[in-house]
Amino acid sequence: MEKTDVLDNFDMYNDPSSYDEEYDSYRADIPLLLKWVLKTKGPIIDLACGTGRATIPLAENANNQIIGVDIHEGMLNTAKEKSSKKNLEIDWIQQDCTQLNLKTKANLIYTVGNSFQHFLTNEKQDALLSSVNNHLKNKGIFIFGTRFPNAEELLVSPVEEYVRTYTDPSSQLTVEDYYISKYDLLTQIQHNSTIKKFIDSDGEIVHETTSDISLRYVYPKEMERLLHRYGFKILHLYKDWDETPITNEANEMIYICKKINA
CATH class of the missing domain: 2.20.25 (N-terminal domain of TfIIb)
Structure with a gap:
């Protein structure tokens, strides 16, 4: 979640415990993410990780180094507490997703919870995708979901x-x-x-x-051009995390992308 919009657009995240009560049990995206995690070597980056809703179960089932990045200190502190109770070694880093400056590159980066929609302007979307490209190895995978504009x-x-x-x-x-x-x-x-x-x-x-x-909200053809501009090829576009092909009746767009250009 990116820094400059946080003060005006972060109400629902200011109480991490309340957020967890409502959303922590959601697991629909975990099987697809885990499928890609298990065939990925090296570090994996979870952008806008929040309280670790997806980060923690993936770390429990994989041997990769998992890096969780978020701008919200309170959400990250909750994530740290949760992973500590499970004795999980996860690197929690507080950074702006549009200005990532990590010391590693990954073969897999993902952001879930419709976090892509928090980047409200063309400039912020550009900065996010540029950051992802810069921290993804060549032919690495970028996975994210966003609501379908029906x-x-x-x-x-x-x-x-x-x-x-x-x-x-x-x-x-x-x-x-x-x-x-x-x-x-x-x-x-x-x-x-x-x-x-x-x-x-x-x-x-x-x-x-x-x-x-x-x-x-971003329309499918708009997203296709945007991803191509920042060096990504769309491998799959689903309407849900069960890998159902996209239709006009979709509520979500789930993207599996490969980095093809720096």
Whole structure:
């Protein structure tokens, strides 16, 4: 996650424990990543690794040196704590993904969790892909996922919509989640807000929080040209982590790329 946008676009990551409660159990991307990890020699780099959701299970199943890179100190500290409890030797490094300055090159670099969408401008996307190219060995593999810009995903009414109800494990209050989304056609950026309403046993709202995040969408042909510009050949494009070929009904785009030019 890149440094210059963090202050304005990082609400949902400022509480790592809450983030883990919601996302740490997600494992759909692990089998495909592990497939590539197991046939890769040498170091592997996880960009925008967060709390190590993908980094840690891969390190548990491979003998490679695993390097986790993120800009957020709190997320990295949580990742360190989690890997330490499992006695895993993972190199956690705090750096801006658009300005990587690592002392190694890898045969495999990946970034998951739709982190590609955090790079909101053409300049930031360029800088990210340049950093990846610079730290990837020739014919190395770059794997990443991003949401597919379908009409259902983007052309939604900007009104507050109910998402789910659950019990907050800390306060034991009932929490109702609501979501508001608005897509800017000119910038290709979707602006999202999640509202959490904490409700007591009498049904009264005692606390309410709002977290905002903006996400850039890229169309398939746009991505194809962008990747080619930065020296990557697309080997596979899937609509999910089960390696299903892309279709117009996709919700995700999963890219497997090879570095062909420095």
